[in-house]
Amino acid sequence: MSCPQVALLVCDRFSPFHLSVPGLVFGNSLPGEALFDLRLCAAEPGPLTSSLGLQLVAGQDLSGLATADLVVVPYWRAPDERPPEPLLQALQQAHGRGARLVGLCLGTYVLAYAGLLDGRPAATHWEFAADFAARFPAVGLDAEALYLDDGDLVTSAGTAASLDCCLHLVRQYHGPALANRLARRLVVAPHREGGQAQFIERPLPQGGADARINGLLARLEQQLAAPGSLDALAASVAMSRRTFTRKFLQATGLSVGEWLTQRRLQQAQGLLLAGHSVARIAEQLGFGSEAALRTQFKRQYRLTPSQWRRNFQGQ
Template sequence: MSVPSVAVVAINHFSPFHFSVPCIIFGDVLPGKKLFNLKICAGEPGTLRSRQGFSIETSIGLEALEEADIVIVPYWRDPAERPNQELLDALVAAYNRGALVVGLCLGTYVLAYAGLLDQRRAGTHWEFEQDFVARYPNVQLDTNALYVEDDRLVTSAGTAAGLDCCLYLVHRVHGRAIANKVARRMVIPPHREGGQAQFIEQPVPLSTRDANVNRLLEYLRNNLDKVHSLDDLADYSLMSRRTFTRHFQKATGMSVGAWLMSERLQRSQELLETTSHSIEAIAEFVGFQSAATLRQHFRSKFNVTPTEWRKTFQSDSPGRYQGHSPRL
């Protein structure tokens, strides 16, 4: 098997972290074993400098994309700025001749500007979801996936998801065993469960412009463990059921059931992160009928189990590996 060639596109105002991820993984990450031929190419003329003062010098231009097996755009500086046409044309040409074209984080925008993602699935950083959807309504944005592949077009979520995506590409080309070796050497998991949903901030509004609804929200937060019917809550608010549901929807933008579910899941996250209570106890504290019900709704919302969430966000000894050191 010939060694695949990888072209990483450098731009001005590049992000040092995003740029370094493919350079590390597709460089000489395993001593004595050449996995890829890495080339750094200038995606635009002029000085290539990060906002932090790092600079890149390369004699290779976009001609590297003409022969690369994998082309990676690790970042883009401004979603509102259209990349230069020469870069966009080079990406389209690389894809048309059979290359794998990759956009990490906001690099997804560059692929979208090139028209490569029309009618295809893609991923990008969750903070830019609304902006991306507004700009590219013909792209099927997956707002949860850490990375997405659709017909040789691979895109990833933000920042550290670039690591997940690049390890996926190593797995895709060289298989699981090699990808696992690369992950061990970098001291990162070869595969992370779940997706962006576990990292997206989705706070339930603490208050509204309706004072009566605000008093009710405070009451509900203090009594999440109880069963709340619409009739009981309407009586508590001194309204008819119909008037109450209309006021609640107008004030919060959510139905009572949806608000309670969001609040209970958010509270369960906090308890999983900050306490040692069992899943059964947490389910009772936040008002789920059973641990099984909590697990069902938690996985449906965040694509991970409560136990997996706790392992991710709770650690008694940060940085300490409980077990044998991985072999390098």
């Protein structure tokens, strides 16, 4: 296969880490294997200074996008700052002539500011999901995906997900064998599916001002396997069923069933790392069956319990 030309954009106040990820993957890190023709392109007039004070002189300016097969935006310095118009126009022109555009982490913002993601799916770092969705309501944001490949537009979440996304592109252009060799050389997992969920910490609300609900939450923590019926729980705090469900929702932001499921899944994560079997965890936490635990775990984390255990074992 021919050697795809990659234009890697560098903006002022760039992040050295985010720049180095596509630089490593597309910069021919396999000795003797010319996989890509990588060119650093200045997205703005220089000198370009990193967030750590490093200065960089790119070999080309925006004219380097004119012949690129892949245009990679590895980062953007400020979600609330609209990128310079020459950069946005260069991206629009590159996309219009058929180049494939890649936005890594907050680089997704740059593609969105250029209007290229309207009506299209996209991923970005989960911490900025609410901000992104508010700024670009026409974009189909998936706040949990590691990366999304929509053909001519590819976007990813932050940090390690950018590496997953770049390896995914290597796999597409050069096949899994070369991609796996490169992953081994970089000492990273060879393949994570883009639809896998970002590992987002979601602490559950601990309660509100109602002391009876707070006391019940503490008791429920000790009896997740058999919490009792809704009527029994309401009676235990001397409330009608209707009042109880309303106050529980006010205190936690969740229904009783949702709160129990989330808490059970969080407990399941710890038990998986402790080496317990899925069947034992399902029985211990009251999932009803091993199949029910697997289904709910996969729905929440987009990983099976076994896959989750492999990803986090030893961390």
